[in-house]
Amino acid sequence: xxxxxxxxxxxxxxxxxxxxxxxxxxxxxxxxxxxxxxxxxxxxxxxxxxxxxxxxxxxxxxxxxxxxxxxxxxxxxxxxxxxxxxxxxxxxxxxxxxxxxxxxxxxxxxxxxxxxxxxxxxxxxxxxxxxxxxxxxxxxxxxxxxxxxxxxxxxxxxxxxxxxxxxxxxxxxxxxxxxxxxxxxxxxxxxxxxxxxxxxxxxxxxxxxxxxxxxxxxxxxxxxxxxxx
Amino acid sequence: xxxxxxxxxxxxxxxxxxxxxxxxxxxxxxxxxxxxxxxxxxxxxxxxxxxxxxxxxxxxxxxxxxxxxxxxxxxxxxxxxxxxxxxxxxxxxxxxxxxxxxxxxxxxxxxxxxxxxxxxxxxxxxxxxxxxxxxxxxxxxxxxxxxxxxxxxxxxxxxxxxxxxxxxxxxxxxxxxxxxxxxxxxxxxxxxxxxxxxxxxxxxxxxxxxxxxxxxxxxxxxxxxxxxxxxxxxxxxxxxxxxxxxxxxxxxxxxxxxxxxxxxxxxxxxxxxxxxxxxxx
Numbered sequence: 001x002x003x004x005x006x007x008x009x010x011x012x013x014x015x016x017x018x019x020x021x022x023x024x025x026x027x028x029x030x031x032x033x034x035x036x037x038x039x040x041x042x043x044x045x046x047x048x049x050x051x052x053x054x055x056x057x058x059x060x061x062x063x064x065x066x067x068x069x070x071x072x073x074x075x076x077x078x079x080x081x082x083x084x085x086x087x088x089x090x091x092x093x094x095x096x097x098x099x100x101x102x103x104x105x106x107x108x109x110x111x112x113x114x115x116x117x118x119x120x121x122x123x124x125x126x127x128x129x130x131x132x133x134x135x136x137x138x139x140x141x142x143x144x145x146x147x148x149x150x151x152x153x154x155x156x157x158x159x160x161x162x163x164x165x166x167x168x169x170x171x172x173x174x175x176x177x178x179x180x181x182x183x184x185x186x187x188x189x190x191x192x193x194x195x196x197x198x199x200x201x202x203x204x205x206x207x208x209x210x211x212x213x214x215x216x217x218x219x220x221x222x223x224x225x226x227x228x229x
Numbered sequence: 230x231x232x233x234x235x236x237x238x239x240x241x242x243x244x245x246x247x248x249x250x251x252x253x254x255x256x257x258x259x260x261x262x263x264x265x266x267x268x269x270x271x272x273x274x275x276x277x278x279x280x281x282x283x284x285x286x287x288x289x290x291x292x293x294x295x296x297x298x299x300x301x302x303x304x305x306x307x308x309x310x311x312x313x314x315x316x317x318x319x320x321x322x323x324x325x326x327x328x329x330x331x332x333x334x335x336x337x338x339x340x341x342x343x344x345x346x347x348x349x350x351x352x353x354x355x356x357x358x359x360x361x362x363x364x365x366x367x368x369x370x371x372x373x374x375x376x377x378x379x380x381x382x383x384x385x386x387x388x389x390x391x392x393x394x395x396x397x398x399x400x401x402x403x404x405x406x407x408x409x410x411x412x413x414x415x416x417x418x419x420x421x422x423x424x425x426x427x428x429x430x431x432x433x434x435x436x437x438x439x440x441x442x443x444x445x446x447x448x449x450x451x452x453x454x455x456x457x458x459x460x461x462x463x464x465x466x467x468x469x470x471x472x473x474x475x476x477x478x479x480x481x482x483x484x485x486x487x488x489x490x491x492x493x494x495x496x497x498x499x500x501x502x503x504x505x506x507x508x509x510x
Contacts (some may be wrong), residue, residue: 006243007244009307009340010243010244010245012248012307012308013245013248013251013337014247014248015317016311016314017248017253019319020315020316021255023315024318024319027319097321098320098322098323111378111399112378113398141398143397150296162366170320173319174320217310226479
């Protein structure tokens with residue numbers, strides 16, 4: 001004989017299964033469309049231009065895992081007429097979920113054996129009245145010290161910590177949206193921290209300004225891109 | 230057959246069976262595709278089959294109820310775990326989803342068979358709980374320093390044997406080759422699974438003597454670390470003697486099984502030594 005208790009509990013389980021699937025975010029948000037980030041990021045801007053040689057100054061994104069997390073990556077080296085050099089890495093992931101989100105450098109570098117010191121985020125001015133929040137990190141091994149500046153975009157937000165990044169993903173999911181995300185990281189090996197970060201900042205400023213206005217949303221999110229116009 | 234005895238129960242409580250399957254099937258499918266396919270969850274299938282087998286062995290010979298079901302207890306745990314489950318499943322928190330699923334199944338089992346029946350089966354249930362994947366962020370924080378220590382140990386050992394080897398962080402250079410210690414961003418290989426399998430061995434060999442089993446338990450983590458060290462050294466040597474391509478293709482296929490064997494062999498070794506010592510006392 002089927003008891004009432006069984007029906008209630010079994011029904012609750014069925015309801016939970018359907019409810020979870022109904023709540024699950026389905027709508028994809030893509031700021032990139034059919035474009036590739038390599039086409040958006042200019043090879044030449046301000047005083048900067050790409051160097052032809054592909055020397056490696058930063059740890060490559062992890063094998064296997066990177067391919068799952070990112071649909072597009074771009075790794076470039078830029079130099080200017082004073083001889084300054086910057087390594088830039090950009091990674092785009094079309095679906096940002098808790099399990100498949102951008103790996104932030106402060107979480108990734110320690111896994112490669114770097115000792116990491118994370119500074120408070122700084123605000124790099126873009127146009128009058130607009131600023132981009134940029135994270136600054138010093139990464140050291142026995143052999144080298146690297147000064148890394150980066151920003152991450154999840155949907156329309158620019159989270160400055162792993163925690164705010166998770167929150168941004170969840171907030172989008174609660175709206176029923178699976179956001180896309182991008183990480184832009186640049187670094188240089190200038191021996192002095194203040195000089196190195198200033199160099200990164202001026203590079204980031206020149207880069208964002210140089211990107212075509214209609215493509216900026218993919219890099220810095222639609223609201224900030226709109227404010228820049 | 231345990232399955233034959235289980236079927237009538239599943240049929241008699243058919244609403245529970247259907248409701249349960251609606252939760253279990255999609256969640257397990259997600260666990261298989263997103264966790265078991267990765268190195269960190271490679272032992273999942275072994276864990277599930279051995280765990281279910283342990284549980285099946287404890288099925289009573291006849292279908293009679295052993296104790297009076299605790300309805301209030303089960304209802305108290307069922308609904309909160311269902312809510313957590315909905316959240317985890319909807320928003321893609323796999324660890325939360327699987328943990329809550331485990332809680333829901335336990336609550337329903339308590340409702341049908343009583344809490345006493347669960348208490349008597351604490352080991353198979355604890356063992357099966359190792360199927361719950363740990364959140365990636367936690368795994369990384371715990372294991373990435375260990376991984377650097379392992380690289381240091383592997384390089385130190387091989388250098389003392391005269392190999393041309395050096396390392397910086399988790400990048401190991403041997404002769405003309407450069408190796409990154411496997412999956413730098415995704416945790417040490419299957420530490421949880423190795424611990425669970427060692428538990429399985431201990432349970433089987435020393436169920437009667439839990440005090441002794443607890444001592445053996447202390448060696449589970451070191452055994453898992455040794456297994457990973459052996460794996461790193463094997464990868465380095467294979468790269469050195471046979472080249473990069475061979476090492477990548479040959480060892481990756483065998484990696485899961487090998488770490489598992491080394492970990493169990495180490496636990497077995499510790500067991501033998503401890504027993505000798507105990508006899509000597």
